[in-house]
Amino acid sequence: xxxxxxxxxxxxxxxxxxxxxxxxFIFPLITLPYITRTLGAVGNGKIxxxxxxxxxxxxxxxxxxxxxxxRVCAKCRDDKAELTKTVQELLVINGVxxxxxxxALGFSIIGILKFQENSTLMLINSVSILLNAIGMExxxxxxxxxxxxxxxxxxxxxxxxxxxxxLIHKPEDYIKYAILIVISxxxxxxxxxINCRNFLEHRLYIGKYKFRKxxxxxxxxxxxxxxxxxxxxxxxxxxxxxxxxEQVAFYALSTxxxxxxxxxxxxxxxxxxxxxVYCINNGQREKFKSYIEKSLHFxxxxxxxxxxxxxxxxxxxxxxxxxxxxxxxTLCMQIITITIIPLGIGNVACSxxxxxxxxxxxxxxxxxxxxxxxxxxxxxxxxxxxxxGAAIATVFAEAIIACIQIYYVRSEVRTIILHLPYMKFLxxxxxxIVCLILFTKYVSIGNSLVEMVVTCCLFFGIYMTVxxxxxxxxxxxxxxxxxxxx
Numbered sequence: 001x002x003x004x005x006x007x008x009x010x011x012x013x014x015x016x017x018x019x020x021x022x023x024x025f026i027f028p029l030i031t032l033p034y035i036t037r038t039l040g041a042v043g044n045g046k047i048x049x050x051x052x053x054x055x056x057x058x059x060x061x062x063x064x065x066x067x068x069x070x071r072v073c074a075k076c077r078d079d080k081a082e083l084t085k086t087v088q089e090l091l092v093i094n095g096v097x098x099x100x101x102x103x104a105l106g107f108s109i110i111g112i113l114k115f116q117e118n119s120t121l122m123l124i125n126s127v128s129i130l131l132n133a134i135g136m137e138x139x140x141x142x143x144x145x146x147x148x149x150x151x152x153x154x155x156x157x158x159x160x161x162x163x164x165x166x167l168i169h170k171p172e173d174y175i176k177y178a179i180l181i182v183i184s185x186x187x188x189x190x191x192x193x194i195n196c197r198n199f200l201e202h203r204l205y206i207g208k209y210k211f212r213k214x215x216x217x218x219x220x221x222x223x224x225x226x227x228x229x230x231x232x233x234x235x236x237x238x239x240x241x242x243x244x245x246e247q248v249a250f251y252a253l254s255t256x257x258x259x260x261x262x263x264x265x266x267x268x269x270x271x272x273x274x275x276x277v278y279c280i281n282n283g284q285r286e287k288f289k290s291y292i293e294k295s296l297h298f299x300x301x302x303x304x305x306x307x308x309x310x311x312x313x314x315x316x317x318x319x320x321x322x323x324x325x326x327x328x329x330t331l332c333m334q335i336i337t338i339t340i341i342p343l344g345i346g347n348v349a350c351s352x353x354x355x356x357x358x359x360x361x362x363x364x365x366x367x368x369x370x371x372x373x374x375x376x377x378x379x380x381x382x383x384x385x386x387x388x389g390a391a392i393a394t395v396f397a398e399a400i401i402a403c404i405q406i407y408y409v410r411s412e413v414r415t416i417i418l419h420l421p422y423m424k425f426l427x428x429x430x431x432x433i434v435c436l437i438l439f440t441k442y443v444s445i446g447n448s449l450v451e452m453v454v455t456c457c458l459f460f461g462i463y464m465t466v467x468x469x470x471x472x473x474x475x476x477x478x479x480x481x482x483x484x485x486x
Contacts, residue, residue: 064221
């Protein structure tokens with residue numbers, strides 16, 4: 001038994017992860033308006049392009065370890081010696097991949113003109129390849145150290161905001177901003193490396209390593225990562241080649257908003273993954289089903305109203321975060337926000353059912369199909385519609401992926417899906433959207449930020465009130481109990 005690892009409850013870990021994800025929403029509200037206005041569309045577009053390219057090399061360096069590491073470490077977290085040996089095995093594999101990734105990056109910069117033009121930004125961003133490897137975020141998720149993860153992230157986010165306002169003042173500072181992004185992430189990962197000594201043995205298992213058992217699942221997850229990156233980073237890269245830095249900036253702003261919302265809605269997934277792996281390995285079938293039922297209910301409960309609200313309020317959100325220079329990003333944001341629903345449902349199927357059960361190959365099949373569709377649609381739509389075309393392609397890709405994943409887990413979720421409270425969702429969302437549209441039509445506030453705060457409270461307040469009134473079990477159990485604890 002590994003006595004150094006103290007496991008908190010699912011509710012506590014979920015609360016910590018919600019705080020972490022909400023900070024990912026709140027902090028951009030502070031930084032994005034300043035950065036978009038200070039650096040301009042061109043500067044932000046350059047950073048987004050370089051970052052997207054480096055994502056591919058980082059993906060190769062990480063292989064499938066970020067997801068596989070959570071699963072394999074969760075299985076052996078009670079055995080300190082086995083956990084230590086497993087972590088060291090994964091780090092060695094990761095180290096070899098990092099070296100190969102840097103070699104490939106060097107040859108790419110030499111051989112591709114577009115990369116040469118952005119070589120400074122690409123080299124700065126490439127530091128993240130090494131930092132991701134030594135950071136071992138997968139270890140901390142596997143042993144459910146969400147309190148540490150949350151506090152650490154909040155501290156470094158606050159530091160990065162202070163440095164941003166101190167150092168970034170004009171469009172030419174985009175290089176400084178790229179360095180700042182790397183440093184703020186690097187601090188977290190270096191702290192991870194130092195802190196891991198509290199959970200692992202202080203010895204090496206040289207001569208006892210068994211690398212081969214990890215290779216097949218790692219490369220399966222790697223193939224999955226490749227497919228995912230095609231319909232995430234590929235959009236930005238193709239926009240950079242076909243439409244220019246301005247369209248990249250519009251798309252980057254829209255996707256940042258979308259990803260913040262999607263990760264917040266999917267906050268329960270990372271928390272449940274190690275717990276579900278543990279349940280499956282210990283034959284706790286009913287507990288596993290209970291987790292999936294609550295997770296699907298939670299995702300649909302939150303994803304639908306969030307999508308509706310941000311589609312309606314997209315002009316206001318874009319005005320707050322980007323200003324007049326980004327007004328053309330409004331349509332792109334409205335389109336790509338729709339992906340929140342399939343992303344949330346797909347996350348349940350992928351990270352909470354297929355991955356814990358060792359069926360990640362089905363996730364790979366679905367993402368390959370989605371990536372092919374996304375790539376083909378990008379070729380057709382980006383030259384004609386720019387960022388909006390890339391957004392349309394992404395919506396179709398995410399919908400296809402979610403449908404395929406649900407098909408593969410149909411035996412686990414069929415009953416749950418059939419018994420979700422669809423009429424309650426419809427009634428609550430319809431009531432909320434009617435009130436929201438009437439309010440925005442007849443009430444003029446004048447200040448975009450104040451308008452967003454007021455309309456957000458109005459819409460979600462009405463939605464939650466209707467759902468509780470109609471007797472939604474999840475809200476009654478967790479929200480009402482929060483205020484009426486005995």
